[in-house]
Amino acid sequence: MCGIIGFTGYLDAKNVLLDGLTALEYRGYDSAGIAFFHKNSIQTIKTTGKVSSLRDKVTSSSEFTSTCGIGHTRWATHGGVSDTNSHPHTFGRVTLIHNGIIENYHDLELELAALGKHPVSQTDTEIAAMLLDSLYEGDAVAAIKKAIKRLEGAYAFCILFADEPEVIYCLRNGSPLVACQTKEGSVIASDMVALIRYSKDYFVLPEMHIARLTKDNITVTDLDDVIINPKMLHVNWDMTAARKGGYPHFMLKEIHEQPESIRSTIAPRIKNKRLPDFSADEIPDQVFDHIHRIVIVACGTAMHAGLVGKVMMEKLLRIPVTVEIASEFRYQDPIIDTNTLLITISQSGETADTLAALRLANEHQSKTLSIVNVKGSSIARESDYVLYTHAGPEIAVASTKAYTAQLSCLYLIAYHFALIKGTITENDCVKQIEELQAVIPAIEKTLTLADEINKICLNLSEKEDLFFIGRGLDYALSCEGSIKLKEISYIHSEAYAAGELKHGTLSLVTEGIPVIALATQSNVYNKMISNIREVRAREALVILITNGESDVDSSIYDYHITLPKLSDTMAPFTTAVVLQLLAYYTSVHRGLNVDQPRNLAKSVTVE
Numbered sequence: 001m002c003g004i005i006g007f008t009g010y011l012d013a014k015n016v017l018l019d020g021l022t023a024l025e026y027r028g029y030d031s032a033g034i035a036f037f038h039k040n041s042i043q044t045i046k047t048t049g050k051v052s053s054l055r056d057k058v059t060s061s062s063e064f065t066s067t068c069g070i071g072h073t074r075w076a077t078h079g080g081v082s083d084t085n086s087h088p089h090t091f092g093r094v095t096l097i098h099n100g101i102i103e104n105y106h107d108l109e110l111e112l113a114a115l116g117k118h119p120v121s122q123t124d125t126e127i128a129a130m131l132l133d134s135l136y137e138g139d140a141v142a143a144i145k146k147a148i149k150r151l152e153g154a155y156a157f158c159i160l161f162a163d164e165p166e167v168i169y170c171l172r173n174g175s176p177l178v179a180c181q182t183k184e185g186s187v188i189a190s191d192m193v194a195l196i197r198y199s200k201d202y203f204v205l206p207e208m209h210i211a212r213l214t215k216d217n218i219t220v221t222d223l224d225d226v227i228i229n230p231k232m233l234h235v236n237w238d239m240t241a242a243r244k245g246g247y248p249h250f251m252l253k254e255i256h257e258q259p260e261s262i263r264s265t266i267a268p269r270i271k272n273k274r275l276p277d278f279s280a281d282e283i284p285d286q287v288f289d290h291i292h293r294i295v296i297v298a299c300g301t302a303m304h305a306g307l308v309g310k311v312m313m314e315k316l317l318r319i320p321v322t323v324e325i326a327s328e329f330r331y332q333d334p335i336i337d338t339n340t341l342l343i344t345i346s347q348s349g350e351t352a353d354t355l356a357a358l359r360l361a362n363e364h365q366s367k368t369l370s371i372v373n374v375k376g377s378s379i380a381r382e383s384d385y386v387l388y389t390h391a392g393p394e395i396a397v398a399s400t401k402a403y404t405a406q407l408s409c410l411y412l413i414a415y416h417f418a419l420i421k422g423t424i425t426e427n428d429c430v431k432q433i434e435e436l437q438a439v440i441p442a443i444e445k446t447l448t449l450a451d452e453i454n455k456i457c458l459n460l461s462e463k464e465d466l467f468f469i470g471r472g473l474d475y476a477l478s479c480e481g482s483i484k485l486k487e488i489s490y491i492h493s494e495a496y497a498a499g500e501l502k503h504g505t506l507s508l509v510t511e512g513i514p515v516i517a518l519a520t521q522s523n524v525y526n527k528m529i530s531n532i533r534e535v536r537a538r539e540a541l542v543i544l545i546t547n548g549e550s551d552v553d554s555s556i557y558d559y560h561i562t563l564p565k566l567s568d569t570m571a572p573f574t575t576a577v578v579l580q581l582l583a584y585y586t587s588v589h590r591g592l593n594v595d596q597p598r599n600l601a602k603s604v605t606v607e
């Protein structure tokens with residue numbers, strides 16, 4: 001989604017803004033622009049396409065100097081992709097950039113039209129600039145406060161007022177903004193990846209507060225003009241984590257980071273290397289008292305992690321667990337109460353639908369626990385309890401290391417809760433924790449299968465449709481394999497519970513159609529082999545994945561990927577890595593933009 005960077009200080013602002021926008025490219029965008037003060041007047045340069053094109057345009061305007069400005073990458077929502085619709089937008093004395101959506105922009109536009117004011121773009125953002133300009137009488141904060149009363153929707157703004165040079169005003173409601181103050185100046189951005197080159201210490205601008213950035217200071221006030229000191233946060237990663245580090249793509253780098261990200265996620269939560277311990281996360285055991293039901297809510301890959309979590313939790317806890325797609329859940333009048341534990345899962349911690357579902361659960365006074373990667377994000381802050389995944393920044397749009405880190409957290413929750421409930425013994429729990437730790441070397445081994453998988457992908461990359469099938473945990477993994485492949489290779493694929501194929505979909509399985517068959521679960525292994533025979537009888541091209549060696553009849557597959565042997569419940573970790581590599585190499589063979597697939601954004605902050 002859109003990216004924001006703002007800077008005022010002692011550096012060349014144009015460079016700071018362009019570097020910030022480059023760092024934010026991973027979020028997905030279709031145009032980019034900057035606005036800055038040059039000799040006390042505001043200059044704007046914007047373009048459709050890549051930040052590199054914007055950089056070229058800026059470089060050719062070298063007559064401009066600046067130490068204060070704002071920059072934006074736009075992911076079109078209202079109005080097509082065009083230079084005019086790109087941000088920043090200027091109206092009168094106001095120039096601004098915006099993330100989010102102004103839902104009542106049309107009503108505002110009609111009101112402004114009655115005053116003879118008309119936009120030149122088709123965007124909701126320009127209407128916000130027009131509104132602010134119409135309310136501005138020389139006092140920026142007063143105008144912003146009046147505008148807040150009129151604006152509906154989710155938004156983050158960085159605003160320049162023409163008659164207040166070198167100052168940036170910021171405001172947010174729903175969409176994130178993080179800021180830091182350094183000796184080089186004040187910086188604000190939509191995410192930490194753009195700030196990290198200046199500082200590891202930052203704060204999240206609280207919602208409905210106004211930040212005023214000057215060269216030496218950031219002042220945050222609430223809507224009653226009371227100055228507040230936001231809580232400072234710290235990240236333990238640096239610039240190298242936000243670079244490719246020798247890999248051709250962020251996605252491949254992040255796939256290879258999984259042993260480390262799982263280790264970092266589980267190690268601090270295992271007491272004496274034996275039992276789960278959430279005391280450092282300040283999650284008391286009482287959270288699990290009187291819980292009769294668990295509802296897991298998330299979107300996309302995070303939701304698929306929830307599908308695995310459901311199997312693990314129901315197995316260990318013997319209480320019902322449902323997994324809900326956040327965009328559906330929020331409109332379903334869900335049955336949740338004070339005895340429900342609602343677990344939200346989100347890499348970004350900002351996904352609009354997941355956040356809305358969490359808010360709904362908070363209204364119902366359910367207990368809320370979130371599994372989040374980004375510190376201080378909205379979902380983390382609004383949940384009763386948070387388990388952070390320590391995966392480091394995930395830059396590729398396709399989620400990989402966040403997914404397996406989410407699985408690790410879900411497994412730990414299941415073990416911890418089961419111990420508290422007494423549904424597993426300490427000895428069993430110790431054994432399961434050992435199995436979880438064994439996942440790390442097993443993933444390292446799985447990564448050595450990359451060349452073998454790459455060769456299979458050469459064949460897959462020429463296909464237009466394929467299927468993933470599996471049973472039990474393998475069905476949950478099939479869903480994840482399918483979304484990963486679709487999003488970065490643009491090959492149509494579907495995930496099916498293997499036993500369900502013959503109830504309709506088998507009619508689509510014809511000669512040469514690839515079927516990626518996951519057979520890692522011993523309790524349904526023979527059933528799975530029968531299902532593979534069904535597709536083989538229709539001459540499907542079968543890619544079989546098994547957990548350890550298997551003496552399966554070689555006539556039923558074309559390719560066989562043998563995972564390092566793990567217990568059934570741990571097989572999702574290694575299977576996920578194979579599915580990620582399958583998607584990755586298929587996309588590479590098709591010559592696509594692996595890290596920034598078309599139409600997609602990393603952090604989906606709109607509904």
Ligand code: F6R
Pocket residue numbers: 299300301302303345346347348349350351354397398399400483484487602603604
């Ligand atoms: C797929 C992918 C998306 C995200 C989804 C939720 O690879 O990355 O499906 O999983 O948009 O995002 P978060 O986890 O940030 O809530």
